[in-house]
Amino acid sequence: MKTIIAAYSQNRSGSRASVQAALRTLLTAPWPSQRDVRSWLQLLAVLQWVLSFLLLGVVSLLLLIYLVFTSFWPISALYLAWIIFDWDTPEKGGRRLACLRKWRVWKHFRDYFPVQLVKTHDLSPSHNYIIGSHPHGILCVGAFCNFITGSTGFLEMFPGIRPFLTTLAGNFRLPVFREYLMSGGLCPVTRQAIGYLLSKNGTGNAVAIVIGGAAESLSCRPGVTTLILKNRKGFVRMALQHGAYLVPSFSFGENDLFRQVVFEEGSWMRSIQLRFQKMMGFAPCVFYGRGLTSVQSRGFLPYPRPITTVVGEPVTVPKIEDPSCETVDLYHEMYVRSLLKLFNENKTKYGLRKSTRPKS
Numbered sequence: 001m002k003t004i005i006a007a008y009s010q011n012r013s014g015s016r017a018s019v020q021a022a023l024r025t026l027l028t029a030p031w032p033s034q035r036d037v038r039s040w041l042q043l044l045a046v047l048q049w050v051l052s053f054l055l056l057g058v059v060s061l062l063l064l065i066y067l068v069f070t071s072f073w074p075i076s077a078l079y080l081a082w083i084i085f086d087w088d089t090p091e092k093g094g095r096r097l098a099c100l101r102k103w104r105v106w107k108h109f110r111d112y113f114p115v116q117l118v119k120t121h122d123l124s125p126s127h128n129y130i131i132g133s134h135p136h137g138i139l140c141v142g143a144f145c146n147f148i149t150g151s152t153g154f155l156e157m158f159p160g161i162r163p164f165l166t167t168l169a170g171n172f173r174l175p176v177f178r179e180y181l182m183s184g185g186l187c188p189v190t191r192q193a194i195g196y197l198l199s200k201n202g203t204g205n206a207v208a209i210v211i212g213g214a215a216e217s218l219s220c221r222p223g224v225t226t227l228i229l230k231n232r233k234g235f236v237r238m239a240l241q242h243g244a245y246l247v248p249s250f251s252f253g254e255n256d257l258f259r260q261v262v263f264e265e266g267s268w269m270r271s272i273q274l275r276f277q278k279m280m281g282f283a284p285c286v287f288y289g290r291g292l293t294s295v296q297s298r299g300f301l302p303y304p305r306p307i308t309t310v311v312g313e314p315v316t317v318p319k320i321e322d323p324s325c326e327t328v329d330l331y332h333e334m335y336v337r338s339l340l341k342l343f344n345e346n347k348t349k350y351g352l353r354k355s356t357r358p359k360s
Contacts, residue, residue, distance in 0.1 A: 042112035043292070045105045046301055053139065054300070057174030064175055079175060090172040091193045093201055094164075094182035101150035101184070110151040113253075113302075115142060117152040118310040120342070125160025125204040128197075128244040129314065130235055133165075133208050133251065134227055134339065136216040138258045138287055140165075142251030142307045147208045148184045152309075158206070164197055165208045191238065198242035206247070209235050217285055218270075222256045225343075225358040229336060236332045243319030246331070248312040248339035252350035257302035260287040308350045312342035 032040075064076045089095055109115075123129060133143040146152050147163040154163055166189035172178040187193045189209060197205045210216075212228040219226035239246050264270060272284075291297030295304065315334050320327060340358070348354050 038108075038111070042108045043301070045108035046112050047292070048105070049109060049144075050139070050301060052177075052180060056180060057171065057177030060176035061174055083175065083178075090169075090178065090182060090188050091190065092196050094185065094187050095179075096185040097183040101148070101155075103149075106145070106149035106151040109149065110145055112304055113141070113145075113257075113307050115145040115152055115307045115309070117146045117154060117157065118308060118346075119157045120311060121313045123158045123161050123206065123247070123314065127314075128203055128242065129161070129206040129247050130194075130198075130239045130244050131163075131206050131208040131247045131249050131311070132235065132335065132339065133210045133249050134212060134229075135220065135225060135251065135254055136210050136212040136214075136228075137220050137251070137254035138217055138260065138285060139302070140210055140254075141257060141302060142254050142309045143208055143210055145307070146251075146309045147206075148186065160204045161206050162204055163206045163208060166194065166210070169193075191234075194238055195242065198238070198244050207244075208249070211235060219262060219359075220255050220258070220285070220287075221260050221262055224255065225352075225356065227339075227358045227360050229339075230360055233328050233332050236335060237323060237328050239317045240320045240323040240327065240331060243317060245314040245317050246335045246338075247314045248335065248342050249309055250312075250339070250343050250346070251307055251309040252346065252352065253305050253307040256305040257307075258287045258289045260285055306351075308346075310342060310346050310350075312338060 064079060067073055067076045131147070133140070133147075143165055146154055147165045155161070163185065165184075165186050167181065167186050169188035169190050171181055171186075172188055187197065187207075194207055194209075197207050211232050212226075213232075216226060216228040219228075236246065238244070288298050289300055289302045290304075291299030291301065315331065315338050317331060343358060347356055
């Protein structure tokens with residue numbers, strides 16, 4: 001019995017010593033610096049954004065379908081009834097939440113790259129505007145950060161202006177994801193939705209449209225600027241019909257966030273991408289970025305590269321309810337000239353060579 005008690009006491013003493021040694025090791029170990037903590041927070045902010053845009057809608061849809069076959073089916077039924085009741089809201093200005101723009105997470109998101117907004121001219125609150133956003137890139141990081149979040153100071157730079165960003169109308173058919181998009185101020189890139197903001201929502205509205213769209217994303221790669229703009233004239237016609245001024249903007253560094261396998265024109269893979277784009281509205285890009293563990297690893301997160309969005313001088317547009325093709329061509333040409341001027345005046349400031357010319 002004494003032997004058992006002695007062994008037990010020795011075991012307890014050994015365990016106590018082990019715990020004390022572990023505590024001493026923990027206390028002497030270097031704690032993460034403030035810089036490390038900031039880096040982790042920035043990485044998490046970008047991770048939640050990427051996952052939200054890539055998975056939130058699909059996962060929510062699958063979950064609601066699954067619940068139909070369980071005892072929780074009333075949840076799916078109620079949400080379906082809500083979507084039917086709320087179906088037209090995205091086309092009528094959405095349902096934005098001002099508090100969403102002030103989330104602290106967006107400042108960490110901004111600082112990860114970092115993203116900055118540069119103002120070159122004032123925008124009067126007595127007019128409405130269509131802001132052309134270039135280039136598309138893979139995920140439109142610059143456009144989202146500047147026009148949807150309040151982290152780069154858009155409202156302070158342009159007082160009295162309410163920014164909106166357009167995206168594929170199909171995104172607003174996905175459950176939960178549609179609520180997420182509308183709460184931030186995104187709306188469908190349709191004539192009805194844009195027309196509502198420019199004609200029935202007062203003045204001081206700035207609707208940002210990524211002009212190149214999905215077709216432009218297929219040519220996105222670092223160091224190369226490709227603009228799909230020549231035959232994109234619908235936004236000019238809408239600007240004329242509503243008397244909205246045209247404002248060019250360019251996000252320098254947008255194309256440097258991911259690496260993409262760009263298939264040559266005429267190849268069978270390019271043909272598949274283009275057919276998919278025509279059917280679904282978006283292009284299936286084959287791209288990769290950094291991983292979670294380090295910048296050297298590969299994953300689906302964007303590389304931390306600086307993005308600078310420069311907002312240019314507004315092009316004054318008259319209100320013409322039924323503009324002729326010649327008038328549309330005239331103001332389209334004026335917009336292109338203004339965009340190229342903005343690009344050429346700023347390209348050397350933000351990492352591009354003086355000889356760089358955008359491709360079309």
